[in-house]
Amino acid sequence: MELLDIRNLSARVEGRPILKNLSLSLKAGEVHAIMGPNGSGKSTLAQVLAGRSEYEVTAGSVLFQGADLLAMKPEERARAGVFLAFQYPVEIPGVNSTSFLRAALNECRKSRGQAELAPIEFLKLVKEKSKILQLDPALLNRPVNEGFSGGEKKRNEIFQMAVLEPTLAILDETDSGLDIDALKAVAGGVNKLRRPDNATLVITHYQRLLNYIVPDFVHVLVDGQIVRSGGKELAFTLEERGYDWISQETAAPAGAHP
Amino acid sequence: MTTTLDPSKDRTPRRTGRPAAPGTLLEADPSHPGMSLADMLAAFGPGDSDSAPAWLKQRRQAARAHAARLGFPTVKDEEWRFTRIAPLLRLPLHPAKPPARRLTGAEIAPFAFGLEGCRLVFVDGHFCAELSSLPAAGGDLQAVSLRAALAGNVPELERHLTRIAGNEAMVFTALNTAFFQDGALVCAAPGKVIAQPVHLLFIATAGEAGAAAHVRNLIVAGARSEMKVLETYVSLSGAPHFTNTVTELVLGAEARVDHCKLQEENPLAIHISAIQAQQDRGSHWTSHSVSTGARLARHQIQTIFRGENAGCILNGLYLVRGEQLADHHTVVDHAQPRCESHEFYHGVLSGRAHGVFNGKIFVRQDAQKTNAKQTNRNLLLSDDAVVDTKPQLEIFADDVKCTHGATVGQIDEEAIFYLRSRGIGLEHARQIMVRAFASDVVERIPLEPVRARLNLMLTERFQDNL
Numbered sequence: 001m002e003l004l005d006i007r008n009l010s011a012r013v014e015g016r017p018i019l020k021n022l023s024l025s026l027k028a029g030e031v032h033a034i035m036g037p038n039g040s041g042k043s044t045l046a047q048v049l050a051g052r053s054e055y056e057v058t059a060g061s062v063l064f065q066g067a068d069l070l071a072m073k074p075e076e077r078a079r080a081g082v083f084l085a086f087q088y089p090v091e092i093p094g095v096n097s098t099s100f101l102r103a104a105l106n107e108c109r110k111s112r113g114q115a116e117l118a119p120i121e122f123l124k125l126v127k128e129k130s131k132i133l134q135l136d137p138a139l140l141n142r143p144v145n146e147g148f149s150g151g152e153k154k155r156n157e158i159f160q161m162a163v164l165e166p167t168l169a170i171l172d173e174t175d176s177g178l179d180i181d182a183l184k185a186v187a188g189g190v191n192k193l194r195r196p197d198n199a200t201l202v203i204t205h206y207q208r209l210l211n212y213i214v215p216d217f218v219h220v221l222v223d224g225q226i227v228r229s230g231g232k233e234l235a236f237t238l239e240e241r242g243y244d245w246i247s248q249e250t251a252a253p254a255g256a257h258p
Numbered sequence: 259m260t261t262t263l264d265p266s267k268d269r270t271p272r273r274t275g276r277p278a279a280p281g282t283l284l285e286a287d288p289s290h291p292g293m294s295l296a297d298m299l300a301a302f303g304p305g306d307s308d309s310a311p312a313w314l315k316q317r318r319q320a321a322r323a324h325a326a327r328l329g330f331p332t333v334k335d336e337e338w339r340f341t342r343i344a345p346l347l348r349l350p351l352h353p354a355k356p357p358a359r360r361l362t363g364a365e366i367a368p369f370a371f372g373l374e375g376c377r378l379v380f381v382d383g384h385f386c387a388e389l390s391s392l393p394a395a396g397g398d399l400q401a402v403s404l405r406a407a408l409a410g411n412v413p414e415l416e417r418h419l420t421r422i423a424g425n426e427a428m429v430f431t432a433l434n435t436a437f438f439q440d441g442a443l444v445c446a447a448p449g450k451v452i453a454q455p456v457h458l459l460f461i462a463t464a465g466e467a468g469a470a471a472h473v474r475n476l477i478v479a480g481a482r483s484e485m486k487v488l489e490t491y492v493s494l495s496g497a498p499h500f501t502n503t504v505t506e507l508v509l510g511a512e513a514r515v516d517h518c519k520l521q522e523e524n525p526l527a528i529h530i531s532a533i534q535a536q537q538d539r540g541s542h543w544t545s546h547s548v549s550t551g552a553r554l555a556r557h558q559i560q561t562i563f564r565g566e567n568a569g570c571i572l573n574g575l576y577l578v579r580g581e582q583l584a585d586h587h588t589v590v591d592h593a594q595p596r597c598e599s600h601e602f603y604h605g606v607l608s609g610r611a612h613g614v615f616n617g618k619i620f621v622r623q624d625a626q627k628t629n630a631k632q633t634n635r636n637l638l639l640s641d642d643a644v645v646d647t648k649p650q651l652e653i654f655a656d657d658v659k660c661t662h663g664a665t666v667g668q669i670d671e672e673a674i675f676y677l678r679s680r681g682i683g684l685e686h687a688r689q690i691m692v693r694a695f696a697s698d699v700v701e702r703i704p705l706e707p708v709r710a711r712l713n714l715m716l717t718e719r720f721q722d723n724l
Contacts, residue, residue, distance in 0.1 A: 050679050051678075051679070052675055073678070073684070074675060074678040074679050075678045075679075075680075075681050075682060075683050075684065075687075077679075078678070078679055078680055078681035079681045083679075084679055086676070086679075089676070090670075090672045090673050090676045092670075092673045092676065092677075092691075092694065093694065094693070094694025094695060094696075094697040094698065095673075095677075095690055095691075095694045100677070100680075100682075100690070101680070103682055103686070103690070104677075104680035104681045104682055105681075107680075107681040107682055107683065107686075108681045111681070143694075144676075160680065164680065164681070
């Protein structure tokens with residue numbers, strides 16, 4: 001069975017259509033990359049999957065492990081195992097990182113019928129997971145993302161993912177604003193979290209990240225539609241020839257060429 | 259339940275409407291013209307002048323005369339522009355009688371915070387020795403009821419009582435001077451550090467409308483002494499009672515005081531309070547004013563720097579809902595150079611609640627190198643909640659640093675989505691955000707049980723609005 005099955009999905013924001021009849025499916029154990037020019041709808045897809053209410057789904061369906069994902073609230077999606085690593089993680093002054101994450105993990109555990117983790121057990125888990133991301137543990141005593149550098153925010157996203165152990169991780173432009181060391185650390189973290197029973201959807205503008213997180217499939221999103229799918233080599237072609245190449249090819253309907 | 263009213267002496271804005279039906283609660287009738295100040299002076303009589311020392315009798319008399327001249331404020335009065343006291347004046351005000359029955363330890367336990375150290379309990383403004391635990395006489399800390407201290411002729415009293423908070427300040431302070439029944443005298447000896455907080459607990463039990471308790475406290479921190487004082491105001495009855503409390507605080511040179519006041523009275527109560535501090539050279543105090551109760555709560559918090567290098571932090575939190583109003587008026591008088599004041603007032607409001615903040619800072623001509631900072635932040639959880647916020651800086655020196663800022667906003671929906679996207683439910687996410695908003699102010703309070711109570715209140719209080 002597909003882990004995630006997106007069928008003919010259309011969505012708009014503020015009345016403007018962004019996603020147009022998009023279909024995509026992921027199986028457990030797979031890594032898919034979605035690439036595309038700015039404004040093609042990449043982040044909209046991520047937000048729709050996470051359940052942001054500003055994005056209105058006008059047609060289509062999304063099944064996650066056979067369940068209707070679009071009928072679920074954002075928190076229910078998270079508890080079911082969907083995780084979005086935000087492109088712009090929000091700073092939340094006054095909310096301690098550690099207690100926030102413990103509350104989140106315990107909500108997820110409760111919904112799976114698991115016992116809540118006591119503070120001491122949780123701290124052990126945090127220590128272990130923060131090593132994977134080479135995340136400064138001092139950051140976790142601070143309010144969520146407050147005063148974090150761009151790189152620290154992105155590492156923190158993947159750290160949260162490591163703690164919550166989602167079945168489907170969606171990384172929205174996780175590489176943007178990262179220097180090469182941070183990029184390696186983040187990618188290394190994602191790779192360590194890969195398991196045969198989970199899947200990752202990597203959304204990126206550049207091929208660079210895909211050197212470190214090697215995808216099984218690459219999809220090109222242009223104007224709200226997947227216009228081409230292929231193996232990891234498709235990313236190299238895009239890097240070489242740019243998005244214009246593919247946009248031009250798809251803009252001209254078949255048979256229109258002389 | 260009604261009282262005699264003389265409409266000719268009424269100074270409150272009048273509304274036309276039918277008169278109150280006999281026997282109904284005045285509080286419930288907005289068309290009632292209300293009590294005048296002369297009515298109140300008549301209702302409260304000449305006070306307890308028999309046993310009081312001559313100097314106090316004299317001051318009480320002067321205060322009565324002053325109050326009569328001032329009359330009750332209206333919204334035309336700049337200091338009361340946003341706060342209508344009509345709900346107070348519609349009450350059949352009368353002196354709260356000594357409680358008919360003795361409270362048990364179990365009844366006060368929820369308000370005692372499990373604090374060690376000494377505690378003075380007042381019921382309807384009357385000292386209750388059985389529920390209090392006083393420090394041993396002759397030690398570093400003196401904490402007694404004001405009435406007992408007046409009988410014993412403590413020298414601090416004549417020097418400071420009613421002198422720190424003068425009559426000029428507010429008509430309610432003058433009324434307090436005229437009518438105060440009791441209160442606490444707390445003194446730390448010079449150079450002594452009092453480790454345990456002193457808890458002053460004021461409990462209203464009167465079952466009838468309009469019972470008024472006038473409470474007066476005097477706190478004297480000797481030079482280089484340190485102490486913590488917690489004042490708590492609660493109701494065990496649901497009746498619309500009136501508390502008018504004044505605390506005078508004297509800080510000797512380099513003294514340090516942490517003063518925390520919790521106002522948790524019932525939602526029909528009227529609470530009017532003044533805290534006036536006077537600071538000698540190098541002294542520092544922190545005021546925590548937490549206001550969650552009462553229908554109308556007015557907090558006047560003032561300090562004057564009488565020596566250089568003194569400082570204060572005025573920290574405040576108001577949590578109001580329904581028809582509640584919480585008003586903080588602060589005055590920091592930088593009368594001397596090189597003093598620092600920092601004000602942080604945060605409010606969370608829901609329903610049709612109303613928050614008022616007015617922060618006045620004087621920087622006198624000689625007060626060079628003054629550092630004064632003031633912030634007021636408000637979180638609105640409903641469309642109908644209202645906030646009036648006003649900084650008032652009067653600066654007569656040129657080498658000073660003064661900043662102020664005020665915000666009024668709603669819960670950050672981006673943050674809510676972020677929390678939900680990690681598995682935290684909507685309601686829980688909103689609770690987290692409300693707690694976070696108040697956390698700066700809460701974390702400044704040095705008493706852990708008080709912080710825990712506030713965090714619980716922040717979680718539960720706005721449940722219906724989240």
